Amino acid sequence: MSDMKIDKKNYASAQEVKWCSGCGDYSVLKQAQLALADLGLRNEEVVFVSGIGCSSRFPYYMNTYGYHTMHGRAMAIATGVRTQNPELSVWVATGDGDALSIGGNHFVHAAKRNMNMVVILMDNRIYGLTKGQVSPTSDKGVITKTTPYGSIDNPLDPVKLALGAGATFVSRSTGKNQKLLRELLVKAHQHKGFSLVHILQNCLIFNDNVFDRYTDKENAEHSLILEDGKPMIFGSEMDKGIVLDGMTPKVVNVADVDPADILVHDATNEDSILPSMLSSLPLDKFPMPMGVIRQVEGECYGESMRDQQEQVTSKLGSGDLQQLLRGNNTWTVA
Amino acid sequence: MSDMKIDKKNYASAQEVKWCSGCGDYSVLKQAQLALADLGLRNEEVVFVSGIGCSSRFPYYMNTYGYHTMHGRAMAIATGVRTQNPELSVWVATGDGDALSIGGNHFVHAAKRNMNMVVILMDNRIYGLTKGQVSPTSDKGVITKTTPYGSIDNPLDPVKLALGAGATFVSRSTGKNQKLLRELLVKAHQHKGFSLVHILQNCLIFNDNVFDRYTDKENAEHSLILEDGKPMIFGSEMDKGIVLDGMTPKVVNVADVDPADILVHDATNEDSILPSMLSSLPLDKFPMPMGVIRQVEGECYGESMRDQQEQVTSKLGSGDLQQLLRGNNTWTVA
């Protein structure tokens, strides 16, 4: 982190922002610019890669290198950027459709490879840019332009899927919780490896208010803000907690149980089953976990590529073109 | 199930089987034919869909309808078959590359939708048909034709990924354990929904012996055969068990602990965190779980589609073409 004072304006491009006014993406943009300032990154070392969608317009608004690519392919392209040059700070801006529908496989494989990049997933549970079709995170039963009688599809949870693919850093925030969001973006970048920041982002045009239960002040019952080493307590009165009953998690009144029974968050224990438990809580009965859900160490693909190159080179010597062309078996015609 | 006696020959096509002799796929083929006999399915109601790979030649050998499609697309095509006709018995034959590399997204989405089909995933941790490149399930460090200095990629676990996508039936067997394999194939078909049978299948040409620790008699230490309601005990002497220490699973000597502390398998509790625990055991310290890992109820996409069609039809009446062509706003030019 540099000590010179850099503020978010330093990371804003000259381009006029073209999201609908009131769109949840504005807040993400602002926090990302602040996080870059917090991290003191040089503009030229930062690359934002995106797919297609409202959220994927993100790179245009950043005074960094940027690539607005194809629907679903941001992570595959970012993988190339980072593998070619592991010195760059690589960020992916994507949406629920972009990352989880058409781009689902690249998401899984980027996580599996532990590609060192931050994935900012702006999840509004709808296709915004194409004007309101069901998305892979949409609730069952939801009525959209393509599900006029209600969706018959189950939602996918990006956090759970990322864990299933072995992601080393998995986190979540609402778009409204600006402090948490900024903090997560900073932590995600500091983490060495694939870092998911799943953001519940409101699309006021096509899916307004879908996250109200997680963003309204009155609804503090529905969010669980995780902190490492702290018990899992939530509720407007902080009066509810989570315990494990056999192999099944339960919500209890804090007052009713031995405080020691309340589960304590630990994101960094590699073998812990807490993260997958947190990612599988049925949300009709449980709050939505927010914050860092898992953060464990792991080798990163781009870095390992470079390291292997160095090892091979130090063992075999730097390749000589003429020798390569000759190969091992030549003969001479006089 | 029909009561007439049908044996596996009934399901074998006339085509000569062309896998290398000794290939692990033979055993899978045999058990699948036996399972079809156990289930008493009519040949014409069964459809086998596959991608491309050695394992994907499967449909040619079955006396059923069959479609050997494109690399990675079997589940997407099977989704169409099943959605169009939810009366058919739909099976997907696929490999680790086919299902998890190029086909990873269709795998995730078929699981998410709870498409009612059996996925027979023959995982040899290598690309067989293309002669020995690293696959998404290959171990880190492995030397293959495309990783001459060792793979720098982390393996993906199909069971874990399927759970991450919300699969309702997830199971595993080795190819060698014929009894278990047959049993799982039958159960998978009986389950209403997406059913994964993950099979550790030996490719003797390009990746021989990679599963020895799970198939050798001497290595009973490395497999945990799950049975519902039974404690998780394993080892050649059945002397080891699994307990939970806080949120971290541990292997213990059965003799050293209170038998009640040993975890009891329960595949059918929807909220249980056991399945995800079982899918995340670090295999350097734990045995590989085999058997049915998770089996819970859920609505199936193809059936829901048909149901919704029926509901809408009963509400709005069966559509009349002439009325459709007229629409709601016409005017007449005289």
Place this chain on the structure above:
Amino acid sequence: MQVKESGFENVVIRFAGDSGDGMQLTGTQFAAAVAQEGNEIVTMPDFPSEIRAPAGTTAGVSGFQVNFGKSNVRTPGDFVDVLVAMNPAALKVNVAVLDKGGAIIVDTDAFNAKNLEKAGYESNPLEDGSLEDLEVYALPITSQTLEALKDSALSKKDRGRCKNFFTLGILLWLHDQEPDYSIDYIKSKFARKPDIADANITVLEEGIAYARNKGVPQAQFKLSDKRLAPGEYRNLSGNKAVALGLAAAADLIGLNLYLGSYPITPATEILQELAVLKNYGVKTFQAEDEIAGICSAIGASFAGALAVTNTSGPGMSLKSEALGLAVISELPLVVVNVQRGGPSTGLPTKTEQSDLLQAMYGRHGECPMPVVSASTPGDCFYQAIEAARLAVKYMTPVILLTDGYLGNGSEPFLVPKVDELPDLSGLKREVEPEGFSPYRRDEKTLARDWAVPGMPGMQHRIGGLEKDYVDGSVSHDPVNHEKMSLIRQEKVDRIADDIPDLEIFGDQDGGEVGIFSWGSTFGAIRGKVEKYRAEGKSISHIHFTHMNPMPKNTAEVIAKFKKVVVAEMNLGQLDQILRAKYLVDSIPLTKIQGKPFREDEIANVIDKLL
């Protein structure tokens, strides 16, 4: 135009405002009203590429153009006679289309300092004389709307929203149209919200009254010379027409319709339209991507459906591999490509005809597929049926090319009687179990048998590997491969015997110039050729719907013209095909600006040749 003048054959009106101003609705209502009276009419929406850019900015301007009249209404119109601009940004973006002079109606209430600045005006164009040559009706639309509703119980926001009906009232007055159709519409649309219905009706009538009172001159023409053939009409966009055509084809053939699709502009509406038709036996599947979309459709076809996938450019590229599977599997499949501006993401909301060569050749291997195209929004209905007919009859995937202009544009559509539609009842051949083999072919069409899972005794395996000609099993035999490659080609070629000949609009014996075109350029070219011919010029128009194979008389027709001009919205793709096939030294007439041809652009090339 000068509104006061009369005698015009057609009038072009463009409604423009902020995305939120409801101009699409106003335009559609106006169009419907004039269509009622039997006018020819063509409409064209023009969406901004941002969903809802900041209010008041030029990026957020949404437009809707209507061309109507008694003849030669074939395009939305090259230039505008009346521009309705609800704010400064709308004026700024659109004023250029008035370059022949004309009238402007603006809402003066929106021309405040803030909006002027947002639109990037240094001074107020209503005051600085820059609109001098135009006839400007500067009316306080917003405040008059609020005034008219001062007694209404609606919220101020809701009252403000009614201004589009006030605007509609002014336009109806201007063109002397009755408000009845719109009133009926309002009543049915807001049946459950009578207060809103009342407010809108009030405002609509006030708009008419205000225009009358303020002396807005009424156009002296009355566009009542009926030119539309008698019959029952509805308004229909190309995308809706494709959806209807597919549903109709499935019904006529006696199959279930299955659509595997993934949303993409401007093709999504086909999915959305079909999704509603659950009670017509239609299944729509929104897949995880375009590949899964087509794959699921192939699966559904294997299982016996009339299967369809639809998309636009980028999605079409993604489907390339699966198209190859459909070709070698010889399964029926309709693939609709609503073309848009390319390459890559390109100009997603604009139209173009640049995917023709891809439709012909965009797959690895020798992979022939029939290709048909639609000429007008209404023709989309008939070409969708045609694509389905060829697919099932010849057991092959078929590409149907439309484009953004056809998909979004609409026109009055003469509602066909079901029993006058093509009889497709015998199209799906029964499979004879005796001696069944999956690649047994019909002698005439070369179509293979379509045995479907569930049919007893006909279990078989197909796939993407080359098949043996006789028994359909996998074959690596070299000579067999050549035979199969040729037969796949011949199957497509034989379709030429089953499609209509090319028609010459103009001189049947040929002449000086023949303009050849395809797809959505139909209206622009035909309209201009009609004018040339009215002037006695030797020019004819020949329009393709079947791109592959081409009609059997193509060579003959080409040979009739001294000069062959090929007009299209790309850099010369049909031209390339005609040159290769018929060795004709044709003259390309191309435009690639995301918009249909204008008359002057056609004239630029043609005038020199005549």
Place this chain on the structure above:
Amino acid sequence: MQVKESGFENVVIRFAGDSGDGMQLTGTQFAAAVAQEGNEIVTMPDFPSEIRAPAGTTAGVSGFQVNFGKSNVRTPGDFVDVLVAMNPAALKVNVAVLDKGGAIIVDTDAFNAKNLEKAGYESNPLEDGSLEDLEVYALPITSQTLEALKDSALSKKDRGRCKNFFTLGILLWLHDQEPDYSIDYIKSKFARKPDIADANITVLEEGIAYARNKGVPQAQFKLSDKRLAPGEYRNLSGNKAVALGLAAAADLIGLNLYLGSYPITPATEILQELAVLKNYGVKTFQAEDEIAGICSAIGASFAGALAVTNTSGPGMSLKSEALGLAVISELPLVVVNVQRGGPSTGLPTKTEQSDLLQAMYGRHGECPMPVVSASTPGDCFYQAIEAARLAVKYMTPVILLTDGYLGNGSEPFLVPKVDELPDLSGLKREVEPEGFSPYRRDEKTLARDWAVPGMPGMQHRIGGLEKDYVDGSVSHDPVNHEKMSLIRQEKVDRIADDIPDLEIFGDQDGGEVGIFSWGSTFGAIRGKVEKYRAEGKSISHIHFTHMNPMPKNTAEVIAKFKKVVVAEMNLGQLDQILRAKYLVDSIPLTKIQGKPFREDEIANVIDKLL
């Protein structure tokens, strides 16, 4: 041939056996031994499509063909002079290629009842007279091998495996070649396993001795008339040559090489070869699929690498969409398509040239890309360099077409001196920070500036939407889109000034027949044309390497010939391009059987024209 005859110009030998019999190695060794002496030589492996079908079946037969001699060695040979058949299945599959007569060497130990049955023989062909017209050497190869090793400590299985070197010994004797090269090879290959090395050498020498003792006649010719130019040679397959060419280009330009790839037959070897070159600054990434392969390469190109992706047919189809992104982003990228038999999975292990039109047009939108092709395995090296040169110089993706025949086939390759390779050191232009704009173009090449992340002050954003001509920002302007569409086309067209003219092999002023061809048909066509010309016929051969744009003198060259024949392994794709571009009424000469042209197939068409 009758082995005893002499005077042959070249000899074709085909080694055939079970996949496990090591015939690829035997063939390669034999080829290397004869190449040592300066013979021209072309080799061609022929893999079964099953990995390892049941031993002894025809599905499991693996072949390797060598053509060598002092002149006119341009193809692996149409017919075989000597067939080595290690079992009945190998005989059965290959006996037809001997149809001009010739010699057969069989391992009698393998002709037992079981193997005969597996191969589908009703009676033993060695005994039933069916090989009557051929010269058959029935030798107990397996038992003689075991006999020779009776004192060896190796396991029986390992001893049995040595039989391929026994066979090699026989062949070396037959053609009077020295064993030195093979002995050296064995020593270095089994350096760590001296017992195996010893056994193989013993067996090799025994093979020679056995053949001599048993009176196997020695060919009376000695193919020593050197025709290869003097210099240092290596054996090189086309796939290896592509890998070397790419590595060389990166080195010469001064960039890192990045390959994003996904395995697919017959292109995988390029990935495998480059994966070894970590110490040459090469990064290889085996992606999750072909789309990720090309996408990661585009990302690497954005980040400053010489980026490459390689694949074959189905993978090429999958890459269509991303190719469009590369075109509109104007980033350098080399895309290698090792063509195979299509459509769909088609004939994956066979060769074909049926992806040319896809290379030209297989993307949505107007999406032009340069296309180059390679003519021989060794030429793959130079065309890979050429593709990289065009990509970086013009900032564009470039397609390099090779095919399965080139990729797997090999020939002696004159090792170039690095300093004689094209000088590419100035190719990557420096970016001037002053007034930087991402789409600022070089006046001559029209290439845009390539500023790479990490360069301070030049942050910029690009993407798949249309760009403004001036500042590179997103633009929806209609006229700008046309301008950009034309400039992308022109950039490709201008390359015509930077590539060599078409050369006429034959009559420089033209004549009766010109055969035009491209890609791997080079050898077959050139060889046949040489023969015709030796007979005094007026026929010339014109071979393309640059398919888009085409050389500037193409029209002129075409015009020189009375009859223009276009030869290719598809249904007429280059033909279609030449017709469209040059309006030439050319005569297609096509074959689509997964195999190169034979002389008689060429003659069938040409003889009628001469």
